[in-house]
Amino acid sequence: MTATQYLISAAILVVGLLSLGTHEFKWSRMLRPVIIVAVVASIYLKSFPTAGNDVRLEAVGVGAGILLGVISGLLVKVRRDATTGRVLTTAGFGFAAVWIGAVVFRTLFAYGADHWFARGIYDFSRVHLITGGDAWTAAFVLMSLTMVLVRLAVTAVQVNRLSVPAQAKMSV
Numbered sequence: 001m002t003a004t005q006y007l008i009s010a011a012i013l014v015v016g017l018l019s020l021g022t023h024e025f026k027w028s029r030m031l032r033p034v035i036i037v038a039v040v041a042s043i044y045l046k047s048f049p050t051a052g053n054d055v056r057l058e059a060v061g062v063g064a065g066i067l068l069g070v071i072s073g074l075l076v077k078v079r080r081d082a083t084t085g086r087v088l089t090t091a092g093f094g095f096a097a098v099w100i101g102a103v104v105f106r107t108l109f110a111y112g113a114d115h116w117f118a119r120g121i122y123d124f125s126r127v128h129l130i131t132g133g134d135a136w137t138a139a140f141v142l143m144s145l146t147m148v149l150v151r152l153a154v155t156a157v158q159v160n161r162l163s164v165p166a167q168a169k170m171s172v
Contacts (some may be wrong), residue, residue, distance in 0.1 A: 009107045016099040025087040030145025037145050044141040052129030062141030072098040073154025
């Protein structure tokens, strides 16, 4: 992992943690993570290895991203303020723990693949027909991107499930 990759991982962590606390829900606020996901994808997903079992590894990354996205999304509480009718989202310790855990795991795995267990990754890749580092990178990037998008989708579903505010019902 290069210094730039560590900085990008740190930036992704910071951006994810900007959701902590209580915020008024706005669809425009959902746009920032989508833009970041698009930028990260354009930087890292220059190649999408499909030989051997690369697609299976990438599918595992997507599956892990779905699981982490659902968990982190369910840890964001969505409610309507009784006095103002505004929709509020609250992300707390559980959300932060999942987010930090995912970024730290990905970063430690990348560091370890270069320094601690490079031979083990090589042997595992050879035995399981994974063509190399690009496949591992794609799997982890897809995991991260899927996690963000699924978390946003879970939050959007929760927002849409809220009942129409009392003020809107009265004006109908």
